[in-house]
Amino acid sequence: MSPPDNNKLKILCIHGYRQNAEVFKQKTGSFRKMVHKWAEFTYITAPHKVLFVNNLETDEIDVQQSPDTEQYGWFFNRDDHTFRGIRKGGPAIGFEESISIVEEAFKLHGPFDGILGFSQGGCFTGLLCDLQQRNLLNFNFNFAIIASGFKSGSLPHLKYYEDLINLPSLHIYGENDDIIPTEMSVALRDCFESPMIITHPGGHYFPATAAQKQGYQEFFKSRYQWKQDFS
Numbered sequence: 001m002s003p004p005d006n007n008k009l010k011i012l013c014i015h016g017y018r019q020n021a022e023v024f025k026q027k028t029g030s031f032r033k034m035v036h037k038w039a040e041f042t043y044i045t046a047p048h049k050v051l052f053v054n055n056l057e058t059d060e061i062d063v064q065q066s067p068d069t070e071q072y073g074w075f076f077n078r079d080d081h082t083f084r085g086i087r088k089g090g091p092a093i094g095f096e097e098s099i100s101i102v103e104e105a106f107k108l109h110g111p112f113d114g115i116l117g118f119s120q121g122g123c124f125t126g127l128l129c130d131l132q133q134r135n136l137l138n139f140n141f142n143f144a145i146i147a148s149g150f151k152s153g154s155l156p157h158l159k160y161y162e163d164l165i166n167l168p169s170l171h172i173y174g175e176n177d178d179i180i181p182t183e184m185s186v187a188l189r190d191c192f193e194s195p196m197i198i199t200h201p202g203g204h205y206f207p208a209t210a211a212q213k214q215g216y217q218e219f220f221k222s223r224y225q226w227k228q229d230f231s
Helices: 021-027 029-035 095-109 121-133 182-189 208-229
Strands: 007-015 039-045 114-118 142-149 169-174 195-202
Touching: 007 021, 007 121, 007 208, 021 029, 021 039, 021 142, 029 039, 029 208, 039 095, 039 182, 095 121, 114 121, 121 142, 142 182, 169 182, 169 208, 195 208
Parallel strands: 007 039, 007 114, 114 142, 142 169, 169 195
Antiparallel strands: none
């Protein structure tokens, strides 16, 4: 039996680098169908527009992304306003503005029970989890879903991840990801106390096949039940 809509989990969705809210919504359509009984989703777009480049050494390009799509990012880790997940060192340009965008989303559309992030959005979600644990956010959420996420290598973020994050989390990543290597997603996963893990044999995308359905539904059912028990 489906819960009433007003009892569903409310989840804020954080897209990947070079995506936007609409693109991410389209790419997660099959996933949403698997868990629609328990959750509803709100998608927002990052504040920083990304220019298209052809040099993979300079910038990280989603191979599924069309050059004529409006592309945005949550922060840049080089002074020329480019970003690569595997890059170590460098700044985190625009990070504070992105926190403000999420804070505004909580005010306008929240509260939210959880945050879902993909790729750079997963990295950003991990940083938000750490900030919340240290009581440095003006909003609160109860769980995180991180797909193809990773720890930020930006110098301002090196102080993060010092303590295990005590927050229910689901971590999804591919075993053949050529943009964010598996070990990077594992490193972020290991920052959480009791992570639930779903792996898939593919690359850098949000999987939604029969192989993941049971795991997704198990996580969402548990979070939904927790909400009912403590509301």
